[in-house]
Amino acid sequence: MNLSDQLHRTAQVKAEKPAYYFMDKGTSYGELDASVTMFADQLHKLGISKGDHVALLIGNSPHFIIGMYAALRVGATVIPVNPIYTPDEIGFIMNNGDVKAIIALDLLVPLLEKMNPVLSTVEHMIICETGADQGGMDISQLSIYPKMKSFTQLVSSGDSQFSGPILDEEDVALILYTSGTTGKPKGAMLTHRNLYSNAKDVSDYLKINEDDRVVTTLPMFHVFCMTVALNAPLMSGGTLLIVPKFSPKEVFRLIKKYEATVFAGVPTMFNFLYQYPDVDPKELSSLRLCISGGSAMPVAILKAFEQKFNVFISEGYGLSEASPVTCFNPLDRPRKAGSIGTSIIHVENKVVDELGEEVPVGQVGELIVRGPNVMKGYYKLPEETTATLKDGWLYTGDLAKMDEEGYFFIVDRKKELIIVGGFNVYPREVEEVLFNHPDIIEAATIGVPDPNQGEVVHCFVVTKNADLSEDDIIAYCAEHLAKYKVPKQIEFLSELPKNTTGKILRRSLKPQLQK
Known part of the structure; x- marks a missing residue:
């Protein structure tokens, strides 16, 4: 299938039912x-x-x-x-x-x-x-x-x-280009089996059914929306409420008008909905479930949103290479704030050490994943594929731990990964652009906390032109990078910290510039 x-x-059995x-x-x-x-x-x-x-x-x-x-x-x-x-x-x-x-x-x-x-x-x-x-x-x-x-x-x-x-179920159905650590995106090849199984398993796990009306405001080109708020509802005979561009006002309007039952978003969206003025919490009374993913949901926002609107938020975890979902907080057991939940149906998660051996409960290691949702490999990148897929397991690069009840907790994200409003930004990708500027000698990029986007891009540069301004560099980046990847702040330094081999030490950089 x-x-x-x-x-x-x-369509043969529900021809007249609204699809969207x-x-x-x-x-x-x-x-x-x-x-x-x-x-x-x-x-x-x-x-x-x-x-x-x-x-x-x-x-x-x-x-x-x-x-x-x-x-x-x-x-x-x-x-x-x-x-x-x-x-x-x-x-x-x-x-x-x-x-x-x-x-x-x-x-x-x-x-x-x-x-x-x-x-x-x-x-x-x-x-x-x-x-x-x-x-x-x-x-x-x-x-x-x-x-x-x-x-x-x-x-x-x-x-x-x-x-x-x-x-054939093993035919490649989708290639998702994800930001690569080398500065160039990698194409994760997802098969028909990958996509179908993950949509079906998410639908079953979250009990998405033909009576659900799902607010589809996450970007459809992003795999989170594609599986959770598009494929899963259509597979189950549900109805999509398509929002062309996220707007709290429009989301509230659609929920009220169509009595929406499911809302899926990234933490930034929940924060904007929570902060939106003059909204009667009862207008969201039709919602039975909210789904959060893309980046970690701050516990304070999660609890405040649930208390204000009296709706349950299930936080989960996924990555493009896994179609994407591997975990969600279950609906039939207690939700644990700060946790990405438990393994969904047919998907196995475990935490391992550097040798690939499973670590004891509560101990931190790398999260790896196995299941019918795991990608076939990276398009035209056999070495990258071999490094990521080992013995049937997908090595996520994320550090995590599992408690005694099988709930997983992400301890740290992939090294140096920046998540802006649910979108991944790798520092090297931004630095490649900065290094192409004729007046920039060195550059380093980190993520800094932001109350609206979760994180924003902050860059440190060493320049040979004293007249080069922060606005000049930001404008230059805007010509070559998507909006969410463009630095919000530029900090000028005389030199960047390095180790004995000359490698720039990003983690030792501390932002001083504030706006």
Whole structure:
């Protein structure tokens, strides 16, 4: 079984049931499945076949759902990409990922036209119209016509009887590019089995069912949303309440109007909802469950939110390489604040020492994971794959401990990893950009606590130009990095601390600059 087949089966028995609401317009499972089938037919006619790579440069919208499920139905491998990435970041993923077709928002057309010469493998650019008429774009006027096609026109002209190829559960369904310690993203290859099993196991563990209405405001291109707030509800016959961009006001409105039952978010979102003024806590009375992930939830925020809105928050843990969920706080046993919970169904977590031997209860070691959700490997990176997957176990690089009841606690994150609003930022990635600046001699990057984002990026630089300002460097970074990766603070030093081999000692750096 795979996600696309499951959607088709659900549509056969729940054809009239709402699959999602977007901009207050409902779409049934029957309508969704028909759109997926017709778009898959058109992808097939464009020459997209089993094993080809299709990138999604789309925010939260029906376009993303239809695009992803249609690509899967035709047997293609989907590569979701953050649409706010810079040309440098997008270009690397497109070329490294051997992308044959891009499905993108019309707002990105100028960017795609500009990037076309460097997108050597891309044959088709399918543009999703976001205008009021949903079809007003005259693609014949574009400079790279006929490479560009209209999403709306393709869907409307497809064959509703199209039947895709037979898929093997070990075929690669998704490649998720995660920030790499070398400064370049790595593509985690997730199979149909990985995605289906994790969505099914999360659904079963959290008891997501056809009566649930799930607020889908996390970014769909992020695997947390994709599994927990998109695939799992659709697999269970639930209804998505799609939020194009997180807004506390809009989230509260949708919860009240549609009597939402599940909300999934990162700790930053919970903090913004908690702080939002003039909200009657009773407006969230329909919620039976809130789900938190992406980064550690401060215990103070967790308790304050639960007390104010009288709703249970289940905090969990996952990573892209595990599709992503491995743990959640269970619903049938006490929740432990500060814990990532217990292993979900069919997934095994354990804490080991440097030799791979399990450590005693309460002792700190590296968290490793095994299960049907663990990735096939990194795309075109066999050495990285071998270093991460050992004897069937995924080595997460996170330090953790387990108590006597099987609850896990993350003690420290991957070395030097910065988590900004639930998104991973590796220091080396930022430093690569800084080192390309002609006036910067040395640079080091760390994360510093932030009440809204959890952490923000803080950089230390040594420069040969005394006139170079903090604003100059931040503006330079903004040209080459996604917004959440751009430093919030720059601190100038005469030299950076190093060990005897010359390695910069990030952990000895202490921020002095405050804003």
